[in-house]
Amino acid sequence: xxxxxxxxxxxxxxxxxxxxxxxxxxxxxxxxxxxxxxxxxxxxxxxxxxxxxxxxxxxxxxxxxxxxxxxxxxxxxxxxxxxxxxxxxxxxxxxxxxxxxxxxxxxxxxxxxxxxxxxxxxxxxxxxxxxxxxxxxxxxxxxxxxxxxxxxxxxxxxxxxxxxxxxxxxxxxxxxxxxxxxxxxxxxxxxxxxxxxxxxxxxxxxxxxxxxxxxxxxxxxxxxxxxxxxxxxxxxxxxxxxxxxxxxxxxxxxxxxxxxxxxxxxxxxxxxxxxxxxxxxxxxxxxxxxxxxxxxxxxxxxxxxxxxxxxxxxxxxxxxxxxxxxxxxxxxxxxxxxxxxxxxxxxxxxxxxxxxxxxxxxxxxxxxxxxxxxxxxxxxxxxxxxxxxxxxxxxxxxxxxxxxxxxxxxxxxxxxxxxxxxxxxxxxxxxxxxxxxxxxxxxxxxxxxxxxxxxxxxxxxxxxxxxxxxxxxxxxxxxxxxxxxxxxxxxxxxxxxxxxxxxxxxxxxxxxxxxxxxxxxxxxxxxxxxxxxxxxxxxxxxxxxxxxxxxxxxxxxxxxxxxxxxxxxxxxxxxxxxxxxxxxxxxxxxxxxxxxxxxxxxxxxxxx
Ligand code: M6R
Numbered sequence: 320x321x322x323x324x325x326x327x328x329x330x331x332x333x334x335x336x337x338x339x340x341x342x343x344x345x346x347x348x349x350x351x352x353x354x355x356x357x358x359x360x361x362x363x364x365x366x367x368x369x370x371x372x373x374x375x376x377x378x379x380x381x382x383x384x385x386x387x388x389x390x391x392x393x394x395x396x397x398x399x400x401x402x403x404x405x406x407x408x409x410x411x412x413x414x415x416x417x418x419x420x421x422x423x424x425x426x427x428x429x430x431x432x433x434x435x436x437x438x439x440x441x442x443x444x445x446x447x448x449x450x451x452x453x454x455x456x457x458x459x460x461x462x463x464x465x466x467x468x469x470x471x472x473x474x475x476x477x478x479x480x481x482x483x484x485x486x487x488x489x490x491x492x493x494x495x496x497x498x499x500x501x502x503x504x505x506x507x508x509x510x511x512x513x514x515x516x517x518x519x520x521x522x523x524x525x526x527x528x529x530x531x532x533x534x535x536x537x538x539x540x541x542x543x544x545x546x547x548x549x550x551x552x553x554x555x556x557x558x559x560x561x562x563x564x565x566x567x568x569x570x571x572x573x574x575x576x577x578x579x580x581x582x583x584x585x586x587x588x589x590x591x592x593x594x595x596x597x598x599x600x601x602x603x604x605x606x607x608x609x610x611x612x613x614x615x616x617x618x619x620x621x622x623x624x625x626x627x628x629x630x631x632x633x634x635x636x637x638x639x640x641x642x643x644x645x646x647x648x649x650x651x652x653x654x655x656x657x658x659x660x661x662x663x664x665x666x667x668x669x670x671x672x673x674x675x676x677x678x679x680x681x682x683x684x685x686x687x688x689x690x691x692x693x694x695x696x697x698x699x700x701x702x703x704x705x706x707x708x709x710x711x712x713x714x715x716x717x718x719x720x721x722x723x724x725x726x727x728x729x730x731x732x733x734x735x736x737x738x739x740x741x742x743x744x745x746x747x748x749x750x751x752x753x754x755x756x757x758x759x760x761x762x763x764x765x766x767x768x769x770x771x772x773x774x775x776x777x778x779x780x781x782x783x784x785x786x787x788x789x790x791x792x793x794x795x796x797x798x799x800x801x802x803x804x805x806x807x808x809x810x811x812x813x814x815x816x817x818x819x820x821x822x823x824x825x826x827x828x829x830x831x832x833x834x835x836x837x838x839x840x841x842x843x844x845x846x847x848x849x850x851x852x853x854x855x856x857x858x859x860x861x862x863x864x865x866x867x868x869x870x871x872x873x874x875x876x877x878x879x880x881x882x883x884x885x886x887x888x889x890x891x892x893x894x895x896x897x898x899x900x901x902x903x904x905x906x907x908x909x910x911x912x913x914x915x916x917x918x919x920x921x922x923x924x925x926x927x
Pocket of ligand 1: 620621622623666667668669670671672675719720721722804805808922923924
């Protein structure tokens with residue numbers, strides 16, 4: 320999704336701004352641009368497509384500047400095009416970059432048009448440049464103009480702005496869209512993502528909603544929503560030491576799949592002791608709070624929601640708690656009734672997903688016991704705004720398709736379920752059984768990763784089709800959904816998932832030689848019923864690819880039967896996810912898609 324970087328420096332900033340844009344490419348984008356202050360003019364370059372194209376323009380034009388703003392755009396209002404790319408400008412004087420959505424843009428645009436402003440793009444962002452210009456024209460400073468603009472703007476935004484009359488400083492503003500400052504040796508920076516400036520500094524200042532900051536090469540000033548100058552804490556994070564290179568792998572996604580044994584170890588590290596879960600692993604006082612929980616509400620999006628669906632099953636079986644689960648984008652709009660002693664759980668890799676954050680903020684106004692988040696990014700808004708957090712410690716996930724983030728979320732959610740069960744004095748023997756199984760999980764994942772050669776044999780048959788059906792039952796239905804999501808997002812093959820028992824109620828009509836069926840058949844009390852469902856597919860000439868426990872008896876002639884390693888039933892969803900990730904990756908590789916940055920998608924979805 321959109322990315323902002325801005326810098327005021329004692330040296331040339333063009334190259335470092337473009338390097339910052341490269342670091343944010345993983346977020347997904349369709350165009351890129353830069354505006355560089357050159358004393359009497361502002362160099363303005365924009366390119367549709369990859370950041371590399373913008374970099375090529377920079378190499379040929381060689382603009383020199385010590386103050387600039389740059390952006391990668393992910394289209395919301397207006398198609399991906401050069402003219403819609405940021406920075407946007409007003410009269411060659413004011414240049415802005417914007418992340419987020421201005422909800423009242425039509426009415427603001429109409430007023431600006433009446434005042435004589437001409438719009439050249441279809442974006443909601445361009446009006447910010449004109450609005451700032453209209454206030455600067457009346458003699459306001461850029462800081463004052465930004466506050467006046469903020470009074471008019473409705474929606475979410477992170478903005479960085481420069482104007483022709485000031486080659487010393489730039490101004491940024493944040494409201495419900497991430498923005499932080501970085502204190503470098505030769506410059507002060509601003510960015511929407513710490514990864515963009517992690518090579519230049521370890522010192523970050525996270526702005527709060529309502530903040531406006533003025534940045535020059537040597538100093539910065541932050542003002543809060545009431546325009547009062549404030550000090551915000553400086554956080555030290557060594558981002559450059561966090562692995563953000565592909566190493567010997569072809570894609571980040573591939574690397575992240577094979578990092579899972581270590582990632583899971585990191586999720587478990589320091590959280591289990593002896594044969595039980597440790598107390599207060601979600602923060603001081605969390606165990607006490609968990610003892611009061613009578614009901615759970617989960618909200619999340621995409622892959623994180625699938626993790627939540629598995630957890631809902633675990634909550635019922637292990638912690639004996641009822642659980643309601645909602646798409647974060649829907650939760651606020653169904654007038655949710657909150658029972659007494661309900662706990663809110665949000666799940667997010669990035670911790671910046673706008674829908675999930677909006678759901679959390681809405682829920683905080685309701686009568687929940689508290690909010691708990693499972694998150695991978697310690698500096699994220701979700702982590703900072705939740706009452707209790709467990710970091711999954713998966714390390715940066717760069718591939719748009721979630722892999723290690725999902726399996727570590729599942730491990731983190733299991734820790735949550737065990738914590739709730741312990742606080743409620745429930746199922747001690749089962750807890751010990753699961754803790755023992757968790758300790759061997761990284762080994763079992765390694766065994767599962769070793770199935771790659773067998774999965775490679777299946778990939779061509781799936782890659783040549785346009786559709787696929789994923790089947791699972793019970794706790795494996797969300798894993799089937801995750802398998803279908805993975806395949807569709809990176810290979811662009813249409814894929815759907817069903818609980819296998821539902822097949823005969825409609826989807827069976829789709830079965831023919833062009834509809835591969837990928838099924839999950841672990842050892843379970845309903846294994847035989849699942850096999851009967853799969854026989855229905857066989858009987859209609861369908862091709863079956865079954866990932867199954869060796870004990871499952873099934874004769875697959877048309878397709879393949881792959882035996883899975885053994886592990887405790889409650890952890891099998893984690894294990895059965897792995898071959899589906901590898902399969903999607905290998906299929907996408909055969910189809911030659913842009914695996915790490917699939918078309919139309921963004922890693923961190925910061926608009927609602
Ligand atoms: O950062 P989050 O976990 O909140 O992101 C939620 C979804 O956007 C994300 O899981 C998305 O579905 C992935 N691309 C799936 O691979």
